[in-house]
Amino acid sequence: MQIGIVGKPSSGKSTFFSSSTLIDVGIAAYPFTTIQPNKGIGFIRIEDAGKFFNVTSNPRHGFLIKDENNDPIRYVPIELIDVAGLVPGANEGKGLGNKFLNDLSSADALIHVVDASGSTDAEGKTVNEGSHDPIEDVKFLENEIELWFLKIIKNNWPKFSKTIEKDFSKRIHQMSQNLSGIKILSNHIEKAIRTLNLDEKQFGTWTNDDKKDFAIMCRKLSKPIIIAANKCDLPSGENNVKRMKETFPDTIIIPCSAASEIALRKASKQGIVKYYPGQKNFEIIGDLNEKQKIGLETINKNVLEKFGSTGVQECIDNVVLKILNYFPVFPGGVKGLADKDGNYIPDCFLMPPKSTALDFAFTLHTDMGNGFIRAIDVKTKQIIGKEHLLKYGDVIEIIFNKR
Ligand SMILES: Nc1nc2c(ncn2[C@@H]2O[C@H](COP(=O)(O)OP(=O)(O)OP(=O)(O)O)[C@@H](O)[C@H]2O)c(=O)[nH]1
Ligand SMILES: [Mg+2]
Structure with a gap:
């Protein structure tokens, strides 16, 4: 699955991309900083099935953390692509026009990063904060x-x-x-x-x-859109988010501060704070200099206390789980949940809506699909057939004929 990060120049697309992939890419306050698309792995956050069985999973891809309640949260990889900025008239070749659009061809859904602070104009040039109306940006992008x-x-x-x-x-x-x-x-x-x-x-x-x-x-x-109302740490952000939500009541709009997410994740990597993506707060665990202290206090006051999180993780979770309606399913066995190396529930697959036991078998291996005999819901130990519809968090064993 691939999620495209789109928007006008300088809205913060690369900042968003970098905050969730931790890949360093060009970020700057002038239009068309990004020309070649950046591809990387971001993560969606789900409840891990290990909790049900009282085991700690060892994900082969992605990672696992324990939240404040000691519940396991699993981060499952998905592909993100950060592309060049889009300006009005792009479909006729304006700006980087068609090239930009073609880079989005294989995306399954889009995160539209909007500068909700209104501090950049339609072409991404810096203007006085609050002077550009982000509602215009929402309209033009869909239209393009x-x-x-x-x-x-x-x-x-x-x-x-x-x-x-x-x-x-x-x-x-x-x-x-x-x-x-x-x-x-x-x-x-x-x-x-x-x-x-x-x-x-x-x-x-x-x-x-x-x-x-x-x-x-x-x-x-084919390209549903969710809106990351970015730069919400700036004063005009809050009111603009409110206006955007009123104007587009059917669109998911999430207040976001990608710059704050980068700062927190970098501080966490350096061991200064304890923070995991999507967390509502952070804990200071290292020595801070004065600048770091002010920076973190500002994030707390202007973003976390106001909006509940930096919004980046919420955007990615929402686009996959709420817009595309994909859901996690884990392969497992009634006789054991560990692989031959002793790793518990190492794999997790994101399945499209209405996936059946047979679809899951084919996802695991063509031979499992072709040789499908029956499946077992490992949580309930019940036998299920080919057509059985799977749901969020199922752990499934496939019994198949090895030909
Ligand atoms: N205050 C604030 N500034 C941000 C935020 N996110 C990005 N910026 C700033 O906005 C400017 C543009 O960020 P980029 O990530 O390069 O924007 P982009 O959309 O990738 O731009 P192009 O590649 O030129 O299309 C940079 O100066 C960032 O530091 C945010 O959450 N808050
Ligand atoms: Mg960029």
Whole structure:
């Protein structure tokens, strides 16, 4: 799974990326600091299944921490991509335009980093704090991505309109072969067409408005967006977040301070504070100089006490678990939860909505899927069949025929 970090120049995309991957990348207060995309591993935070069995898991990928209540929290890796800033008109090639957009092709969802403090204009140039309205930024970004989609859909239309195939699912399949490059998949296409009541209409007779509605719907389904209302540590942030939430009641908007998250994670790495990503507070454990002391006090007062967290972890968790509705499932066995090296529950897979026991078997190994006999819910010890729908936190054993 890949999550794209998008927004206008200087909104704090690279700061956000760096705060969750701990990869040092170019960060600066001028537009187009990033040109080549940065790719790295971030983590979503989930409840670990070890708690149920009273064991401490040893993740093969990602890591595990114990929270204040001594409950295990597992951080599961996902891919993040930080791309160049987008300016109005990008779909026509303005700024870094099409290159930027193409870098987002393989993203499953987007985190839109908005400068909620209003201290940069539409092109990312520094202006007086509070003087630019971030609501404008939210509108333009969705629009640019939809126009990019529309352009690709229109470019492919001569191929679609030649389709004489009567069968609906075959027509969708043909279309998806041309749109899979930007990860518009056949289930997105089908849902978009049905929602817009275009299923009876041959492609050759679609109007420009039909195509536009279709592009917008495909964008919503294939690149859903969550908003990281960044730079909330600055005074104008709080009121702007409130206004943004009122203006876009159906969008998840999370107050965020990526710069604070970087500072806390770096301080934690240096052993100055005890802090884990997403924590509501931190504990000072090392000696601080005056500058560090003031910096940490400011983060506490302007971010943690006001908004409850820096917001970075919350954005990543929400995009995967609430927007894409993926959920964690752990492979395990009724006879034991450790692998041959003694590592407990080493693996965790993020499964898409409506995944079945058979889908999970195929995720683990093609042979397990092909040779599937039955599965066992390790928590309840119940036998489950192929079609059984899995849920958050399931631990599943697959019994299969080794051919
Ligand atoms: N106050 C504050 N400043 C921030 C925050 N996040 C980023 N910044 C600052 O905003 C400026 C731009 O940050 P970048 O991360 O380089 O922004 P970007 O969106 O990657 O910019 P481009 O790569 O040019 O598109 C830098 O000066 C950052 O230090 C934040 O949470 N609070
Ligand atoms: Mg950048």
